[in-house]
Amino acid sequence: MRLFACLFVFTLLSACTTTGTPIHRDSVFNVGVVSLLGKDINIAYLGVTAFGNRRDQIDATAIDLHGNIQDQLVTLVRAHGQSRFNVTVPDYDLQPWLDALAEPVPLRSALMGNERDNEFRKLAPLVQSLLAQHPMDALILLTPHRAYTGTPMEPFGAALYAGGRNGGVIWSYAGIFSEIWIINGKDGSLAHGRRLRVPASFNVSFKDDYPVRDLRDTPIFDVVTRVPTEADLDALSDAFSKLITAEHVEAALDGVL
Numbered sequence: 001m002r003l004f005a006c007l008f009v010f011t012l013l014s015a016c017t018t019t020g021t022p023i024h025r026d027s028v029f030n031v032g033v034v035s036l037l038g039k040d041i042n043i044a045y046l047g048v049t050a051f052g053n054r055r056d057q058i059d060a061t062a063i064d065l066h067g068n069i070q071d072q073l074v075t076l077v078r079a080h081g082q083s084r085f086n087v088t089v090p091d092y093d094l095q096p097w098l099d100a101l102a103e104p105v106p107l108r109s110a111l112m113g114n115e116r117d118n119e120f121r122k123l124a125p126l127v128q129s130l131l132a133q134h135p136m137d138a139l140i141l142l143t144p145h146r147a148y149t150g151t152p153m154e155p156f157g158a159a160l161y162a163g164g165r166n167g168g169v170i171w172s173y174a175g176i177f178s179e180i181w182i183i184n185g186k187d188g189s190l191a192h193g194r195r196l197r198v199p200a201s202f203n204v205s206f207k208d209d210y211p212v213r214d215l216r217d218t219p220i221f222d223v224v225t226r227v228p229t230e231a232d233l234d235a236l237s238d239a240f241s242k243l244i245t246a247e248h249v250e251a252a253l254d255g256v257l
Contacts, residue, residue: 020189023182025257028137030185031085033077034130035070035142036097037157037178041236043224046153046163053153058160058228063237065158066094069176072242073142076249080257090134097126101143119143120181120190128188138191138257139183145195147177147206155206158240160215162224169222174239175212180252194252196244211243 043056060066070089078087105118123141131139144157155161155177162172182192197209206212215221220228220235228236 020191021184021187023138023184023191023256028257029084029086030136030138031077031081031087031257032090032130032134032136032139032185033070033074033087033142034089034092034097034139035066035073036094036101037066037069037142037144037176038094038098039066040158041065041240042156042159044153044155044159044161045224046151046161047167048165050152052165052167055153056224058223058236060158060233060236062230063233065237065240068237068241069142069158069244072244073140073249076244076246077140077253077257079246080249080253085257088136090130090136090139092130097123100126116179116181116193117190120193124188127183131183131185131188136185138185140257141181141183142196143179143181145177145179147175147210149206160224161206162215162222167225169225172215172221172224173207173212174215174220174236174243175206175210176240176243177206177210180249182253182256192256196248196252198247199251211245211248213239213243215239 039061041058041060043058045054047053074087074089078085081087100122101119103122127139146154146156148154155175157178158176160172160174162169164170176196178196179193180196181190184191196211218235218239220232220239223232
């Protein structure tokens with residue numbers, strides 16, 4: 001009976017998983033890149049107790065965090081293609097995509113489905129519309145992802161992850177916690193998805209494989225505790241610049257594009 005139950009659950013899980021159409025690398029020439037990390041920097045502060053935990057956001061519109069990260073990815077995807085790809089950012093309105101991602105997943109899907117597939121289903125109509133307006137062979141989406149930390153506070157998207165006692169800061173990191181989704185431009189299906197990180201080894205922590213920078217000895221080490229000044233925003237722009245490296249992109253696209 002237990003075996004039957006396990007097989008039944010496995011069958012349901014398999015049925016809920018989106019099977020995307022594979023991409024044939026030799027036929028990929030036009031590639032679009034879209035970042036869905038948004039215009040804000042997410043804050044995840046870990047206190048000594050649950051009462052000290054805090055989530056917040058910093059408006060990073062003034063430093064064009066969204067555009068800068070997207071441009072980083074375009075440059076690295078273009079380098080990965082070694083002149084094989086024509087890499088562009090299609091014209092799109094970011095807000096509807098962010099609104100779609102913010103929609104709750106239906107309970108049935110959340111319980112039985114694959115998390116990545118559930119998230120993609122929310123974006124599928126927008127993907128189809130974008131491809132209809134801008135035909136391409138493949139579309140790369142940079143989507144926010146919660147990094148496992150072993151604590152209740154998990155950094156998400158473009159984020160500051162810090163911790164301390166009594167509202168102070170003992171440690172602090174800037175990071176991009178995300179996934180790369182590769183969409184087949186022919187039918188708009190999710191062909192592949194991977195976390196944006198270097199190949200993980202055993203006993204590796206979030207700061208060893210995700211694009212992360214330790215903020216010790218920087219003027220923004222404790223920026224999570226105050227309203228950022230213009231100088232803080234400039235320093236944050238510098239901290240997030242070039243966090244994504246060729247190694248991260250190679251690991252995400254290896255064997256697919």
